[in-house]
Amino acid sequence: MSRLNKAKPFLKWAGGKRQLLDELRARVPDHYGTYHEPFIGGGALFFDQLPKSAILSDLNLRLVRTYRAVRDVPEDVIHELSQCRNEKEFYLSMRERDIDQASDAELAAWMIYLNKTGFNGLYRVNKKGGFNVPFGYYKNPKFCDAENIRLCSERLQGIEILHTDFRTVLERAKRGDFVYFDPPYVPVSSTASFTSYTSGGFTLDDQAELRDLALQLKKKGVTVLLSNSSVPAVHDLYAKGFEFINVWASRAINCHGAKRGKIAEALIW
Numbered sequence: 001m002s003r004l005n006k007a008k009p010f011l012k013w014a015g016g017k018r019q020l021l022d023e024l025r026a027r028v029p030d031h032y033g034t035y036h037e038p039f040i041g042g043g044a045l046f047f048d049q050l051p052k053s054a055i056l057s058d059l060n061l062r063l064v065r066t067y068r069a070v071r072d073v074p075e076d077v078i079h080e081l082s083q084c085r086n087e088k089e090f091y092l093s094m095r096e097r098d099i100d101q102a103s104d105a106e107l108a109a110w111m112i113y114l115n116k117t118g119f120n121g122l123y124r125v126n127k128k129g130g131f132n133v134p135f136g137y138y139k140n141p142k143f144c145d146a147e148n149i150r151l152c153s154e155r156l157q158g159i160e161i162l163h164t165d166f167r168t169v170l171e172r173a174k175r176g177d178f179v180y181f182d183p184p185y186v187p188v189s190s191t192a193s194f195t196s197y198t199s200g201g202f203t204l205d206d207q208a209e210l211r212d213l214a215l216q217l218k219k220k221g222v223t224v225l226l227s228n229s230s231v232p233a234v235h236d237l238y239a240k241g242f243e244f245i246n247v248w249a250s251r252a253i254n255c256h257g258a259k260r261g262k263i264a265e266a267l268i269w
Contacts, residue, residue, distance in 0.1 A: 006047065007151035010070060010112060011063075012121035013042035015185055017227065020265070021048050023247045024180075027269055029223045032178035038166035039182045040067065046180075047155060055172060057162035062100070062111055063123075064163040069108035071156035074149050080109030081144035088135045091117055095131050116143035170213055175221035183210055185229040188263065204233065211237045214268075223269075230264035244268040 009016065017024060024045050035051035037043070040058045058064050069077050084090065091114070099110045115121055118133040126132050162168075166181065173179055184202040207228075214224045218241070228234045230246045238244055246264045 005151065006050070007155045008148055009042035009044050009047055010145070010149055010152050011042045011066070011115050014122060015182065015227075016042040017044040017182060018042075020227075020247055020249055020267075021045065023245075023267060024048075024225070024227075027225050027267060028180075029178055032223060033174060033176040034172075034178075036169050036173050036177060036179040037182070038164075038169045038179070039184075040064075040161075041182060043067075045182075047152070050155070051178075055160045055162065055169075057164050057166070057169070059163070059165055060123075061163050062107060064161055065104045066108040066111045067156065067161045069104035070149055070152050071159065071161065072153075073105045074153035076103075076105035077108045077112070078144065078146045078149055080105055081113060081149075082146075084109065084113045084143060086117055086138070086141055086143070088137075091135045095133075100129075113143045116141045166210060167213060170216060173217055173220070173222045178223045179214075179217055179225070181210060181214065181224070181226040183207070183226075183228065185227075185265075186231055186233050188229050188231055207233075207237060215241050226266075226268040228266050228268065230266040234266055234268075238266075238268050242268050 009018065021044060025048070028045075028049065032051075033053065035046065035049060035054040036057075037046055037054070038057050040046070040056045040063065043056065046054060046056060056067065084094070094110055094113060095118075097110060099107050102110070111123075114131060114133065115123065117136050117138060119136045120133075121136075122133045124131070124133050166183070169179055183206075186204070186207060210226075214226060217224050226238075235244075244266050247267055248262045249265050250262050
């Protein structure tokens, strides 16, 4: 598949990596066995790399079910999306659905629609798992991109998609494999946090466990690449046994337009 008709992420995700792909590509090994991505999010690097063998995983069951539906029943997902409307009342009715009891195709359409029409493309839930992002008021959001969903489905054929914690990658990854970790970032301030990505959150203890896991993988002969915010806590975590560089990314997740802009992120290996 050429880069001209390559699948693009069908979700926009807080901290998505499309704009950093040049920096990421430079640190992906030329040859590796299986590609692993335990925090799949929007999957920008996966869709860019076109690995022959890959295992994608996430602890967000709705996200995992969405990927599986795009892989397995893309036409059903497209049909469901074609029924959606870019209207606030419709958005609010979709947001209130008890979506976890629906089919995978319905859930995937729900996820993609809310992602494309909600404010800033955020995925945010409360402690009960209720989606609580307000309507985005976008003029013409492309929530039913049938061509790209079909391309993504084609790309996901034969790819294993697991609902599991990041820690289980240690059991699966073998010498010569490549693992890319793009976890919820360490907050850059006391008010900036992505911990509502799942209702359980992602703590500094989890960040330390991730660091330890990455070290174990490296000792097994697995190539590891991580992304995180470039803040003192992250620098301290990865001070021994790793190399890292700062890269600059534009982030538009702040509700105040004047506070959006380029921020430093760390690439760690």
